[in-house]
Amino acid sequence: MSQHMNLLLPSFETDKEEYDERKTTDHGGIGGSVWRFKGNKAAKEAASVSMKGTLARLFDCCSKDVKKTILPLGHGDPSVYPCFQTSVDAEEAVVESLRSGAANSYAPGVGILPARRAVANYLNRDLPHKIHSDDIFMTVGCCQGIETMIHALAGPKANILLPTLIYPLYNSHAIHSLVEIRKYNLLPDLDWEIDLQGVEAMADENTIAVVIMNPHNPCGNVYTYEHLKKVAEVARKLGIMVISDEVYNQTIYGENKFVPMGIFSSITPVVTLGSISKGWLVPGWRIGWIAMNDPKNVFKTTRVVESIKEHLDISPDPSTILQFALPNILEKTKKEFFEKNNSILSQNVDFAFDALKDIPCLTCPKKPESCTYLVTKLDLSLLEDITNDFDFCMKLAQEENLVFLPGNQYETPFQVSNIYKYKN
Numbered sequence: 539m540s541q542h543m544n545l546l547l548p549s550f551e552t553d554k555e556e557y558d559e560r561k562t563t564d565h566g567g568i569g570g571s572v573w574r575f576k577g578n579k580a581a582k583e584a585a586s587v588s589m590k591g592t593l594a595r596l597f598d599c600c601s602k603d604v605k606k607t608i609l610p611l612g613h614g615d616p617s618v619y620p621c622f623q624t625s626v627d628a629e630e631a632v633v634e635s636l637r638s639g640a641a642n643s644y645a646p647g648v649g650i651l652p653a654r655r656a657v658a659n660y661l662n663r664d665l666p667h668k669i670h671s672d673d674i675f676m677t678v679g680c681c682q683g684i685e686t687m688i689h690a691l692a693g694p695k696a697n698i699l700l701p702t703l704i705y706p707l708y709n710s711h712a713i714h715s716l717v718e719i720r721k722y723n724l725l726p727d728l729d730w731e732i733d734l735q736g737v738e739a740m741a742d743e744n745t746i747a748v749v750i751m752n753p754h755n756p757c758g759n760v761y762t763y764e765h766l767k768k769v770a771e772v773a774r775k776l777g778i779m780v781i782s783d784e785v786y787n788q789t790i791y792g793e794n795k796f797v798p799m800g801i802f803s804s805i806t807p808v809v810t811l812g813s814i815s816k817g818w819l820v821p822g823w824r825i826g827w828i829a830m831n832d833p834k835n836v837f838k839t840t841r842v843v844e845s846i847k848e849h850l851d852i853s854p855d856p857s858t859i860l861q862f863a864l865p866n867i868l869e870k871t872k873k874e875f876f877e878k879n880n881s882i883l884s885q886n887v888d889f890a891f892d893a894l895k896d897i898p899c900l901t902c903p904k905k906p907e908s909c910t911y912l913v914t915k916l917d918l919s920l921l922e923d924i925t926n927d928f929d930f931c932m933k934l935a936q937e938e939n940l941v942f943l944p945g946n947q948y949e950t951p952f953q954v955s956n957i958y959k960y961k962n
């Protein structure tokens with residue numbers, strides 16, 4: 539199990555025994571009275587739908603008694619496998635940054651200028667409306683980008699449009715910020731396109747944004763130019779922004795070419811979220827960005843930019859060492875590095891997709907062409923004693939020590955597994 543060392547591990551493989559020795563015997567405080575403090579429950583519900591929360595619950599179901607090796611197919615971290623190591627150029631960039639002595643100080647809340655400029659250059663390769671360093675905010679991975687955007691837009695009665703299958707942190711932060719979640723459908727038979735009629739029908743004057751994932755994690759599709767243009771037009775009609783999560787823009791191995799949502803920013807303002815976590819196989823490095831694609835300055839006049847800055851001023855920054863290394867990471871990594879990773883994923887997808895054809899109750903609506911997950915639809919009518927996708931995943935963990943993620947938690951039952959390792 540040593541290769542999974544940094545993963546969230548099932549309780550029987552942690553240092554739990556040591557903790558158990560610490561018995562909780564003293565229920566009283568000073569002079570026998572009760573303690574005056576206790577942890578609040580503000581994040582309880584938000585955490586329960588998070589990926590870390592769900593994985594922890596599933597790992598808790600695994601057990602030694604099953605006598606089967608744990609197969610962790612739920613997590614989204616390829617770096618635990620030897621075939622998925624980051625590029626030497628990226629490592630060199632960090633070493634150089636560390637040794638330079640120039641990156642030991644605090645950074646401004648919005649990030650250091652060389653990093654912001656490097657991200658703008660990186661994104662501008664594909665954008666007609668050029669963005670500037672001022673349009674970029676550095677974040678602690680894409681996760682902080684998600685948190686910051688939802689915090690910056692939250693308000694009384696606010697609602698946000700999220701896809702039914704999504705990176706769960708969006709749900710968590712919406713719940714935590716008391717923003718109502720309205721879930722729009724993805725259409726599995728139409729390459730997982732967004733049900734735009736549904737989007738239009740569910741928006742109202744309190745809708746703050748429509749969030750899209752492109753490439754889509756976990757569905758593994760890449761949206762076409764035409765579809766994204768329609769998304770922009772619907773958003774424009776509704777008077778809302780598009781938040782486009784493009785964290786997987788380097789992880790594409792199918793036919794559809796990646797089109798950044800920022801291309802349509804003259805139709806409606808677009809916030810792009812990104813990071814190096816997935817493309818460079820370094821989710822532990824914790825650096826990402828928020829990019830404002832906004833040629834008409836809507837985000838300035840609506841105070842969105844100010845709100846983002848205020849939130850970043852009171853949050854921890856990504857390490858200055860990584861910020862300082864970022865220009866070299868983005869500029870010097872060769873395209874062969876991405877090609878090699880994508881070719882491994884593509885082979886794994888072929889293997890899994892074919893193998894699934896022999897399992898009647900699981901169908902994969904569309905072979906993934908991006909990202910590192912594979913979504914299957916569960917046919918509950920073919921399964922005995924399974925009530926929904928969460929139940930399915932819990933029982934697989936209990937009986938087989940096999941950990942998948944429930945895709946949708948209860949509605950249309952989907953099941954999600956990563957595609958890092960199928961053979962050897």
Ligand SMILES: *Cc1c(COP(=O)(O)O)cnc(C)c1O
Pocket residue numbers: 614678679680681682705751755783785812813814815816821825826
């Ligand atoms: C992994 C992931 C994130 C979080 O990215 P970090 O850079 O690790 O914080 C955000 N969105 C999606 C779709 C992801 O898959």
